[in-house]
Amino acid sequence: xxxxxxxxxxxxxxxxxxxxxxxxxxxxxxxxxxxxxxxxxxxxxxxxxxxxxxxxxxxxxxxxxxxxxxxxxxxxxxxxxxxxxxxxxxxxxxxxxxxxxxxxxxxxx
Numbered sequence: 225x226x227x228x229x230x231x232x233x234x235x236x237x238x239x240x241x242x243x244x245x246x247x248x249x250x251x252x253x254x255x256x257x258x259x260x261x262x263x264x265x266x267x268x269x270x271x272x273x274x275x276x277x278x279x280x281x282x283x284x285x286x287x288x289x290x291x292x293x294x295x296x297x298x299x300x301x302x303x304x305x306x307x308x309x310x311x312x313x314x315x316x317x318x319x320x321x322x323x324x325x326x327x328x329x330x331x332x333x
Contacts, residue, residue: 274324276316283312285324299331
């Protein structure tokens with residue numbers, strides 16, 4: 225009788241451990257899903273628009289946050305018309321990626 229009681233207690237604790245593992249896995253999956261959604265929203269916000277600016281004498285394209293570099297170019301700022309140089313000093317906001325590529329095509333040699 226004592227042996228059956230010990231086996232019952234052991235099975236109960238194994239069951240509890242399995243329940244805790246299951247609950248942990250579910251909560252981990254939920255947290256991971258939330259983090260992934262936040263990451264996607266952040267990446268989407270970066271892709272809303274772009275900034276074309278001058279950095280260290282060259283044209284550089286930034287994401288919307290104006291800090292994360294989208295593309296370093298080999299276009300020297302001095303090769304651009306004065307009006308464009310002045311515009312890039314303040315930063316030129318571009319709403320679509322094809323506009324960024326159009327600008328870069330126009331001024332690359």
